[in-house]
Amino acid sequence: MPQLNGGGGDDLGANDEMISFKDEGEQEEKISENVSAERDLDDLKSSLVNESENNSSSSDSEQAERRPQPRPDLDSYEKTRDYFSEALRRQQDGGFFKSPHYPGYPFLMIPDLTNPYLSNGALSPSARTSNKVPVVQHAHHVHPLTPLITYSNEHFSPGTPPSHLSPEILDPKTGIPRTPHPSELSPYYPLSPGAVGQIPHPLGWLVPQQGQHMYSIPPGGFRHPYPALAMNASMSSRFSPHMVPHHPHGLHQTGIPHPAIVSPAVKQEPNSHDNMSPSMHSKSPGLAKKEEDKKPHIKKPLNAFMLYMKEMRAKVVAECTLKESAAINQILGRRWHSLSREEQAKYYELARKERQLHSQLYPGWSARDNYGKRKKRKRDNKPDSTPEGKGLGSICHSIGHLFSI
DNA sequence: CATCCTTTGAAGAGT
């Protein structure tokens, strides 16, 4: 069941969030920073090489550090780097996680004044309805158009130990030790009804002054109206009117269309009038089908790893001078595992925001809507695809020469 | 030109 009613229980929370890949070696910390790119990449390289023999990534606990400093020649990367990346970086620099009150769960929620979308919290008290959260209001760095979501700190209180601190489990696929995620995360996002209209997109696309978008925007932008913001009944009933700006053209309140919307001009035929939420279609088959074709393609919200990839890809590409996404993704996958819990937490958090916002924007949307939209790719289990062809071996080979170690 | 590759995670579908 699609999340929608955050109200109920487990809204968008990923029950699987916060995976702990690095058991005990966690604290090896990054502050020491600059575990240089070479080190990092070297680790990656070696792990890639070793992967086939042992997935248990024990070595992962070693490298913990991700980011080498940006190289001067990364201007192109800098250029394309979106606001999201910047925000994340600032979080780190700003010590967002530096002093976790809650050791096991240093988690997010601690607003950072420098973070454009974690700060500025300020939902009016009235907007905060039942949902707890002492929201910190930050006067500065508050973009007028990006007020904040309220989060609950409750769950991060020392009184509620994160479940992921429990014994780890092995990922069946990778053999990498994992720890269950706190399922109680979900309720953290009690968006008060009135707050919905104020939801800032957690990511860059929403920040006009940056001119960067989290998602690639089709040429011509998202001019097409999309269902959710066209104010369907469910929204208007849930949101207080004054909080819900009307955007006749389907733009976000900032005037920036949500990136999840793919303009029909791009993916599907253009449409002229309103769209109902997918679940509202109950017309004759033929008609429904046509309507379906007309509907703009609403993409799935990005998950934590996708967000991470989006941010880091350019970096990896720059470092590796490698462009092949498959290879890049492998590297990123390894890096992802090498991230500390705190670092991953940031992305899980962003992903959750993303999902939440997505569900607010497209109340009727379901992942099912996109099923079959792509060509079925049937790669039967990849297990045997290792040695030959484009297996890990070739990947390693392809990136091997890039790491001069 | 369309699809594959490759990754993780979320969610729907199927058993």
Next chain:
DNA sequence: ACTCTTCAAAGGATG
């Protein structure tokens, strides 16, 4: 309840 499948991004490779 559990497992399997699909789709999110991305860009070179491939048929």
